[in-house]
Amino acid sequence: xxxxxxxxxxxxxxxxxxxxxxxxxxxxxxxxxxxxxxxxxxxxxxxxxxxxxxxxxxxxxxxxxxxxxxxxxxxxxxxxxxxxxxxxxxxxxxxxxxxxxxxxxxxxxxxxxxxxxxxxxxxxxxxxxxxxxxxxxxxxxxx
Amino acid sequence: xxxxxxxxxxxxxxxxxxxxxxxxxxxxxxxxxxxxxxxxxxxxxxxxxxxxxxxxxxxxxxxxxxxxxxxxxxxxxxxxxxxxxxxxxxxxxxxxxxxxxxxxxxxxxxxxxxxxxxxxxxxxxxxxxxxxxxxxxxxxxxxxxxxxxxxxxxxxxxxxxxxxxxxxxxxxxxxxxxxxxxxxxxxxxxxxxxxxxxxxxxxxxxxxxxxxxx
Numbered sequence: 001x002x003x004x005x006x007x008x009x010x011x012x013x014x015x016x017x018x019x020x021x022x023x024x025x026x027x028x029x030x031x032x033x034x035x036x037x038x039x040x041x042x043x044x045x046x047x048x049x050x051x052x053x054x055x056x057x058x059x060x061x062x063x064x065x066x067x068x069x070x071x072x073x074x075x076x077x078x079x080x081x082x083x084x085x086x087x088x089x090x091x092x093x094x095x096x097x098x099x100x101x102x103x104x105x106x107x108x109x110x111x112x113x114x115x116x117x118x119x120x121x122x123x124x125x126x127x128x129x130x131x132x133x134x135x136x137x138x139x140x141x142x143x
Numbered sequence: 144x145x146x147x148x149x150x151x152x153x154x155x156x157x158x159x160x161x162x163x164x165x166x167x168x169x170x171x172x173x174x175x176x177x178x179x180x181x182x183x184x185x186x187x188x189x190x191x192x193x194x195x196x197x198x199x200x201x202x203x204x205x206x207x208x209x210x211x212x213x214x215x216x217x218x219x220x221x222x223x224x225x226x227x228x229x230x231x232x233x234x235x236x237x238x239x240x241x242x243x244x245x246x247x248x249x250x251x252x253x254x255x256x257x258x259x260x261x262x263x264x265x266x267x268x269x270x271x272x273x274x275x276x277x278x279x280x281x282x283x284x285x286x287x288x289x290x291x292x293x294x295x296x297x298x299x300x301x302x303x304x305x306x307x308x309x310x311x312x313x314x315x316x317x318x319x320x321x322x323x324x325x326x327x328x329x330x331x332x333x334x335x336x337x338x339x340x341x342x343x344x345x346x347x348x349x350x351x352x353x354x355x356x357x
Contacts, residue, residue, distance in 0.1 A: 016164050016167040020170035021170070023171050024170045024173055024211070027181075027209040027211050029173045029177060029212075030193070032193070035198055039198075039199065040194025040195060043199065043200035044220040045220075047192055047222045052190045054192060056200075057199060058199075098229070099229070100231050101218045101230075101231050103227075103229055119253040120253075121288075
């Protein structure tokens, strides 16, 4: 009788684990926490591929302001990055809508060369200037 | 076996049974209320991340990944050695959505190379040099840095008016569309290295652009 009970017990446990394995299929359920708009896109562009760490909005950086520009085909955000020592750096990041997603194309930074920014739409450049970003010309560059 | 041991075994066995049944129940719940996202990359070192609008991003694997997700659109990213690739994938309940992504060069700021040009070789047939064709491409970029497609109507190219007594250089007139907007174009050139692009409204003939000498 005890032997029968043990066998039934093992069968039930095995069946239950089998159902679990079949349904979940080695693919864990992932849920994403709430965060400001574009923070996910900014995080993804900042992923450290050397160790696979992903900076998170709210802890590794804060988004202070986001503006959608040029008929929402561009976006720019003022962010504050915090390093492991607790030092904060304010910066601006520029995103462009590419294939229905916003991707970081410039920054984060506080100064960009005129060579790089010349292809940006006028209202993006205006946002950068208003945000205090320095747009500089490299020596010998064409004005 | 003492009664104490028997009781302990019964309790442990009961707990194992409860946990196993709970795991099975959880597995059924997950499979019935979410879909599967399967991501693969040709770069086995690529870090795979996902995010959504208004949500945090998360790393889900390296090289390949398979996760259950609630229904919705997700931005999938792969990153490796400074290169990145992105795609938007829709996940549907009880279905598997698969995407293969490779890290390419970082998202580009607009440049001449991000514009798709068609028909530009026709200028070579008109006698312009490849340097001049590149100058014309630069001129189109300067006119519209965020243009995606420039199509020159190759059948429309013909020499422009030329008075040998007064005119320095030559010109070619043509029709062109920039992101499906039509223009009349004129390229003026006097040597083998530079060119100047003029664009006109095809209806009013009003000049809308002068590139200057490039």
